């Protein structure tokens with residue numbers, strides 16, 4: 001195993017968790033900046049060509065974990081590995097953002113759902129080759145259908 005080291009920090013409009021949209025139909029279109037530390041900025045070479053990025057980050061302000069719990073999207077409990085709960089055994093977050101522009105080591109992005117100051121662990125270009133008709137959305141699709 002390895003000891004994760006932040007490659008940068010998120011500048012986000014969200015200062016507390018209550019201000020982040022949650023639950024079914026929540027829209028994540030807030031803009032933020034991924035500030036990459038100077039010692040890692042060479043690694044951003046060629047990133048401008050990608051429209052979307054995976055941001056892998058640390059839930060640095062969540063405590064402990066819950067293997068079975070409720071989420072804001074449903075009244076029924078679900079296993080942590082079938083949710084995006086911040087309270088997980090390894091508190092790692094994954095967010096897909098749209099890359100709007102790069103200014104040296106700063107990436108202006110749309111779609112942040114993390115708190116201001118969140119440590120970034122990694123960035124990868126977003127790619128998906130899974131056709132829409134092959135995707136299943138499990139309990140989330142059922143919760144959406146119940147809501148109508």
Ligand SMILES: C[S@@+](CC[C@H](N)C(=O)[O-])C[C@H]1O[C@@H](n2cnc3c(N)ncnc32)[C@H](O)[C@@H]1O
Nearest residue numbers: 017020059060061062084086093094114115118
């Ligand atoms: C449901 S999680 C989803 C995060 C990410 N998209 C994922 O799937 O891993 C988003 C929530 O995590 C919480 N959160 C955001 N940044 C956090 C941080 N740095 N530490 C702890 N909790 C955080 C907020 O309550 C936010 O609404």
